[in-house]
Amino acid sequence: MSAAATVLYAPVLAVSLITSPPQLTARSWLFLIGTGVLQAGYFLFLQRSYRAGDLSAVYPIGRGTGALLAAVAGIVILGERPGPATLAGIALLIGGVIVLGAPSRRPGPGTGSRAGGPGAAGTSISPAAIGFALVTGLFIATYTIWDKVAVTTVGNPPLLQGYAAVLGMAVMLTPAALADRARLRQTWHHYRRQAVGAGVLSPLAYILVLVAMTFTAVAAVAPAREISVLFGVLLGRRLLGEGGLARRLAGAAAIVCGIIAVAAG
Numbered sequence: 001m002s003a004a005a006t007v008l009y010a011p012v013l014a015v016s017l018i019t020s021p022p023q024l025t026a027r028s029w030l031f032l033i034g035t036g037v038l039q040a041g042y043f044l045f046l047q048r049s050y051r052a053g054d055l056s057a058v059y060p061i062g063r064g065t066g067a068l069l070a071a072v073a074g075i076v077i078l079g080e081r082p083g084p085a086t087l088a089g090i091a092l093l094i095g096g097v098i099v100l101g102a103p104s105r106r107p108g109p110g111t112g113s114r115a116g117g118p119g120a121a122g123t124s125i126s127p128a129a130i131g132f133a134l135v136t137g138l139f140i141a142t143y144t145i146w147d148k149v150a151v152t153t154v155g156n157p158p159l160l161q162g163y164a165a166v167l168g169m170a171v172m173l174t175p176a177a178l179a180d181r182a183r184l185r186q187t188w189h190h191y192r193r194q195a196v197g198a199g200v201l202s203p204l205a206y207i208l209v210l211v212a213m214t215f216t217a218v219a220a221v222a223p224a225r226e227i228s229v230l231f232g233v234l235l236g237r238r239l240l241g242e243g244g245l246a247r248r249l250a251g252a253a254a255i256v257c258g259i260i261a262v263a264a265g
Contacts (some may be wrong), residue, residue: 001166001199001202003174004199005198005199005200005202006167008200009163009166012159013159013163016160017160028156031154031156031161032156032168034146035143035146036172037168037172039165040173042139042143043169045132045139046058046136049132054125054129054240055242056234056236056245057133057248058133058136059233060096060251062140063137063232063255064096064229064255065136065137065138066136066138066139066144067140067141067258068093068097068141069138069140071086071218074217078218085261089261092255092258092261093254093255093262094258096251096252096253098251099247099251140222141222143165144218147161147165147213151213158211158214159210165206166199209221227260229256230249230253230256232252233245233249
């Protein structure tokens, strides 16, 4: 995905740099390199979460935790002042994550999803999956605050900052991918369309987030982008046959309501 994005967005970045050359300092380069490291950590822990538990459980926990921590960091580190709606939203985010992570009283209707994995099709989620999802959320919050400072205080263009993330990931992950060339070829053969599609959509989504953060508080932008948790729950049920839909929808809905409240506040 990162390699595809690096190639696909290179002409766009080139045009941007030619038409509006940025004034890069040593600090600018530090933030460009740092975002690649942080986002690589995010993707690696996210994928470990997917191995350990259901998409419809670990994705909302990771994204909800990331939104919560980013909002809190915006308040504590960047001096943003929350109102009552923001505080209520934070409480809903916490409640939604607890609902999704709480152990189930009974097993789910199925014994395994088409995707497989320890948490497949059950209504509970393993402690390992919760742990990986929480670390994923920590990385989300960290790179969100890092990039907020990069595009505002440091002055890095959002397109350049977003491109640095995918380029950095490609550079760091390539040695690991090349270590298993047979698997790499097999993955590219079967999933090249998904890799290219993600290479287009994932950076585009985050570049839009970076643009929004140039003129909006991170406590509003970071939670607002996490409405995707509802889609994660629905797709986990529809495409992967995961169970526990009612409880996971309730938890995800609480997270979304918390997101809206934080953004509005």
